[in-house]
Amino acid sequence: MxxxxxxxxxxxxxxxxxxxxxxVDAASTALLxxxxxxxxxxxxxxxxxxxxxxxxxxxxxxxxxxxxxxxxxxxxxxxxxxxxxxxxxxxxxxxxxxxxxxxxxxxxxxxxxxxxxxxxxxxxxxxxxxxxxxxxxxxxxxxxxxxxxxxxxxxxxxxxxxxxxxxxxxxxxxxxxxxxxxxxxxxxxxxxxxxxxxxxxxxxxxxxxxxxxxxxxxxxxxxxxxxxxxxxxxxxxxxxxxxxxxxxxxxxxxxxxxxxxxxxxxGSINPVFLLPRALDERAEALAEAFVASLTLGTGQFCTNPGLIIAAAGDGLNRFRKRVADIITAAQPGVMLNPGILNGYCQQQDKYRTEAELISEGEQATNRASVTLFGTSFAKWQDCAVLHEEVFGPCSLLVETVSSEQLLNAAEQLEGQLTATLWAQENELQDYPALISELTRKVGRVLVNGFPTGVEVCDAMTHGGPYPACSITNSxxxxxxxxxRFLRPVSFQNFPNDCLPAALQNNNPLRINRLVNGQQDIEPIG
Amino acid sequence: MxxxxxxxxxxxxxxxxxxxxxxVDAASTALLxxxxxxxxxxxxxxxxxxxxxxxxxxxxxxxxxxxxxxxxxxxxxxxxxxxxxxxxxxxxxxxxxxxxxxxxxxxxxxxxxxxxxxxxxxxxxxxxxxxxxxxxxxxxxxxxxxxxxxxxxxxxxxxxxxxxxxxxxxxxxxxxxxxxxxxxxxxxxxxxxxxxxxxxxxxxxxxxxxxxxxxxxxxxxxxxxxxxxxxxxxxxxxxxxxxxxxxxxxxxxxxxxxxxxxxxxxGSINPVFLLPRALDERAEALAEAFVASLTLGTGQFCTNPGLIIAAAGDGLNRFRKRVADIITAAQPGVMLNPGILNGYCQQQDKYRTEAELISEGEQATNRASVTLFGTSFAKWQDCAVLHEEVFGPCSLLVETVSSEQLLNAAEQLEGQLTATLWAQENELQDYPALISELTRKVGRVLVNGFPTGVEVCDAMTHGGPYPACSITNSxxxxxxxxxRFLRPVSFQNFPNDCLPAALQNNNPLRINRLVNGQQDIEPIG
CATH class of the missing domain: 3.40.605.10 (Aldehyde Dehydrogenase; Chain A, domain 1)
Structure with missing residues (x-):
């Protein structure tokens, strides 16, 4: 064609x-x-x-x-x-x-x-x-x-x-x-x-x-x-x-x-919370799953996990080490276009100034390198730059002093498309306030998964409070x-044959309707 | 108290x-x-x-x-x-x-x-x-x-x-x-x-x-x-x-x-369309019902009928005459407060300049007089002032040259809370394009009634395209x-006991839910 x-x-x-x-060809920058x-x-x-x-x-x-x-x-x-x-x-x-x-x-x-x-x-x-x-x-x-x-x-x-x-x-x-x-x-x-x-x-x-x-x-x-x-x-x-x-x-x-x-x-930075028992029991497996999600599609998903929040401890140390090791060997990726790559490098540089570089993958001309930065909760909560989305395979690890401080971190978040919790069996039950806070902050809360991969189904929400989305209730x-593209219209005292099909007495579309307060599919009148 | x-x-x-x-006392302007x-x-x-x-x-x-x-x-x-x-x-x-x-x-x-x-x-x-x-x-x-x-x-x-x-x-x-x-x-x-x-x-x-x-x-x-x-x-x-x-x-x-x-x-001017057969067969009764709606609550409803649109002819002449006669004897009303009364008088004066005064009720200090103005479709469609709401017991009669021109008038309307059609049996069926146009312009379309009196029920829409409402789909x-005050939130792979009650397997709220694309009230899993 x-x-x-x-x-x-x-x-x-x-x-x-x-x-x-x-x-422009994304990989070679040649004209197409x-x-x-x-x-x-x-x-x-x-x-x-x-x-x-x-x-x-x-x-x-x-x-x-x-x-x-x-x-x-x-x-x-x-x-x-x-x-x-x-x-x-x-x-x-x-x-x-x-x-x-x-x-x-x-x-x-x-x-x-x-x-x-x-x-x-x-x-x-x-x-x-x-x-x-x-x-x-x-x-x-x-x-x-x-x-x-x-x-x-x-x-x-x-x-x-x-x-x-x-x-x-x-x-x-x-x-x-x-x-x-x-x-x-x-x-x-x-x-x-x-x-x-x-x-x-x-x-x-x-x-x-x-x-x-x-x-x-x-x-x-x-x-x-x-x-x-x-x-x-x-x-x-x-x-x-x-x-x-x-x-x-x-x-x-x-x-x-x-x-x-x-x-x-x-867009969104899509925070991922690693709860202490999950970290203790599977730090390395979490690290591997995390990097796979981070680097999927060269990190160019709205739901890319750009923020990891976890309490300091041995589990987190193991997680950090494993992530660092995998990322060091990670291949650089082609980005969608030169403008996106340029933006990624600029945003990454801001992180380089404000946070500690934990690990960086291999680098190449016209390619995006995978990076993980780290910072403390105290530093993060006061640094606006570290709350901005970096569109690409870059993430930030925020270390809290305790698992109680995870809630404080959630309170600092702006509106998000997603938030993720990693937890062992019966561990999540100890964090009702954290779940409740995230429910108010995001469009989708996930457990033991990664937010990349937005299922197209009846129950999906891909939205959330500003700045994730401009209109929160969508x-x-x-x-x-x-x-988003519909509005209600009422018809009062209309002749039956002048009504839209959805509202006619014999229910020609055979749809569920709320008739005098009751769901009903039967004809009326 | x-x-x-x-x-x-x-x-x-x-x-x-x-x-x-x-x-301030609305009737006497004395301090309360x-x-x-x-x-x-x-x-x-x-x-x-x-x-x-x-x-x-x-x-x-x-x-x-x-x-x-x-x-x-x-x-x-x-x-x-x-x-x-x-x-x-x-x-x-x-x-x-x-x-x-x-x-x-x-x-x-x-x-x-x-x-x-x-x-x-x-x-x-x-x-x-x-x-x-x-x-x-x-x-x-x-x-x-x-x-x-x-x-x-x-x-x-x-x-x-x-x-x-x-x-x-x-x-x-x-x-x-x-x-x-x-x-x-x-x-x-x-x-x-x-x-x-x-x-x-x-x-x-x-x-x-x-x-x-x-x-x-x-x-x-x-x-x-x-x-x-x-x-x-x-x-x-x-x-x-x-x-x-x-x-x-x-x-x-x-x-x-x-x-x-x-x-x-x-707010809204709430146009009322009088179809020819309805006018021919009951001009006087329509006139009486119209004035009753216009003067209800001294015209201070968002759904007050501020605009009547009808084709020239004997029926319309009879309607106009009967309305004029009733209004001439209409008592002036107390308005909600002096500011509202002042605004009403100012807006009424703009109509006095741009349209013909058909009839005015009795006048009194600190009271609102009932007024009906008239104009041609040609004049109305080019006059912005005559498209503005007059908050109070004032209405405008727009005369079209034919019943076909009723559709042109509908096309000239801004967004409205309501539109009303008066029609004899089987008359409305001759105006599908008019109904369709009004459905796109308003929040509620009524037949053979007046828009004042907004029923509080499941099927009511009190809204409409701008400027009737700022957010059309509400x-x-x-x-x-x-x-208006809700937003969707999704929960992915959640432990059952951490879910909101509405989403738990056993359906503790006993509500209808869309389960795998089917409406269902039964427990799942």
């Missing part, structure tokens, strides 16, 4: 300007084939306007059509996976197994949302029937269900060119909700973005849906994202990336004449991600 | 400053008894800090305790209703029947949230059990439920001194969610606020909960609200009031180091209001 290079708008490649850029255009305000306006124009039609198609669309996108992606392996290998430096795994995750995610759409619980249908005899006033028939929010802008993320990019979780959940999507392709993988966008366009066409419900915008620079977030037709934004980038988009959205939500997942992974 | 006048913090009346103010203090930053910090300090304890009490607290608050309010009738009559100019009705609504709302808490669906419990044999990777046990967001600041609203104030829907839903509450009393009804706050404090004490979970802050001026919204311990805000006030709070919250959600319900009335 080769590249058109233009923006995909209304099912056609078009571009207002000839100005273009090329992608394909001339990709920079979007102008005209391109952006066209895509957003179309999203707005097609919203009424898309929001009212049958729920089943949305499910079929999601499944067809998955099918179309599977048909191009061999080409994606090559191009993502170049554009993001990811190995074949990772690309196949991430594509499977992406198609699985699309199919999960098809299941969610068919299950219908996302509609949250509720019916309070009329009470004409009620005193002092009668109650009218009132029914409520969720309705799509409107056109959504999705920012592709660099670290997951499939799962958090053009056809990733934000796009899947927005389309599942009935919202048209305009994707702003990440400039680090424009070729991958084009191919995935074409796959989506084929699926839209196959399902006979309006082409304008999906557009792809290419280009470099902050102005493109700014114009997309500020466009009046856009009603919500999905973003996965840095705190700086996410916050800038939030600020733009909040300053609009009509503020809109920006669901920004902005998740960007798992079926509840659809809620 | 008499007044202490200080702030209720930690179950005690205290104040950092002696600076005080008095409430009671010297109420202006909160200082010290008072505010104390209340917010306490809310933060008590959050861990309150968030982990049994769900049943929260239900009992809500019921006990209702009980305590019923015990003081006779005193409230007198004081609210003075502070807000509301007649006895209204105060008793609003108090019943408020206690009913508290009891509804007790029901919601016991029903447990607000927890949205989900369990995906481990799949150790899954290929290529096993799945760990992952469980998710909603958790309280953190301390909430509630702004009392002037127009509902009970139902949207100290013990109103925001407080009830925040406490139901497990969030401590700091109420900023509306300065127009400080006496009412103190008595209601004392009732809540008695209920908190009765339930042996920490006194710090509820505080009341008194005072005048914007600085108090600003300091509350900016306090680091506060995690969300509930507000009902003007667009200017709500937007200012949203902007403050968005500019915090850690932005927090402000759920601001900021409602401030009805049981889904609790969702």
């Amino acid at each position: 080769n590249f058109n290079g233009k923006h995909l708008i209304n099912g056609e490649f078009q571009a207002d300007s000839d100005k273009s850029f090329q992608a 084939d394909g001339q990709f255009r920079h979007a102008t305000l005209t391109d952006i306006d066209r895509a957003c306007q179309l999203a707005g124009d097609t919203f009424p039609a898309f929001s009212s198609v049958a729920i089943e059509t949305r499910a079929l669309l999601l499944e067809r996108i998955a099918f179309e992606l599977e048909a191009i996976v061999d080409e994606l392996v090559v191009r993502i290998g170049q554009e993001a430096g990811l190995p074949e197994a990772r690309v196949r795994g991430e594509t499977a995750r992406t198609t699985g995610q699309l199919r999960l949302f098809a299941t969610v759409v068919r299950r219908g619980d996302f509609l949250q249908a509720r019916i309070d029937t009329a009470l004409p005899e009620r005193q002092p006033l009668p109650r009218e028939d009132i029914r409520q269900c969720n309705s799509p929010l409107g056109p959504v802008v999705v920012f592709g993320a660099s670290n997951f060119p499939m799962a958090f990019s053009v056809a990733g979780g934000d796009t899947a959940s927005a389309l599942a909700a009935g919202c048209p999507v305009v994707v702003r392709a990440h400039a680090a993988h424009p070729g991958t973005s084009e191919w995935v966008a074409k796959a989506i366009a084929r699926a839209v066409d196959y399902c006979k849906l309006p082409a304008g419900i999906f557009s792809l915008i290419q280009g470099k620079g902050h102005d493109i994202g700014k114009a997309l977030v500020q466009h009046p037709a856009i009603k919500a934004v999905g973003f996965t990336g840095s705190l700086g980038g996410g916050r800038a988009l939030c600020d733009l959205a909040a300053a609009r004449p009509d503020p809109i939500p920006v669901y920004a997942e902005m 998740t960007s992974v798992g079926s509840r991600a659809i809620e | 008499n007044f202490n006048g200080k702030h209720l913090i930690n179950g005690e009346f205290q104040a950092d400053s002696d600076k005080s103010f008095q409430a 008894d009671g010297q109420f203090r202006h909160a200082t930053l010290t008072d505010i910090d104390r209340a917010c800090q306490l809310a933060g300090d008590t959050f861990p304890a309150f968030s982990s009490v049994a769900i049943e305790t929260r239900a009992l607290l809500l019921e006990r608050i209702a009980f305590e309010l019923e015990a003081i209703v006779d005193e409230l009738v007198v004081r609210i009559g003075q502070e807000a100019g509301l007649p006895e029947a209204r105060v008793r009705g609003e108090t019943a609504r408020t206690t009913g709302q508290l009891r509804l949230f007790a029901t919601v808490v016991r029903r447990g669906d607000f927890l949205q419990a989900r369990i995906d059990t481990a799949l150790p044999e899954r290929q290529p990777l096993p799945r760990e046990d992952i469980r998710q439920c909603n958790s309280p967001l953190g301390p909430v600041v509630v702004f009392g609203a002037s127009n509902f001194p009970m139902a949207f104030s100290v013990a109103g829907g925001d407080t009830a839903s925040a406490l139901a969610a497990g969030c401590p509450v700091v109420v900023r009393a509306h300065a127009a009804h400080p006496g009412t606020s103190e008595w209601v706050a004392k009732a809540i404090a008695r209920a908190v004490d009765y339930c042996k909960l920490p006194a710090g979970i509820f505080s009341l802050i008194q005072g005048k001026g914007h600085d108090i609200g600003k300091a509350l919204v900016q306090h680091p311990a506060i995690k969300a805000v509930g507000f009902t009031g003007s667009l200017g006030g709500g937007r200012a709070l949203c902007d403050l919250a968005a500019a915090r180091p850690d932005p927090i959600p402000v759920y601001a319900e900021m 409602t401030s009335v009805g049981s889904r209001a609790i969702e």
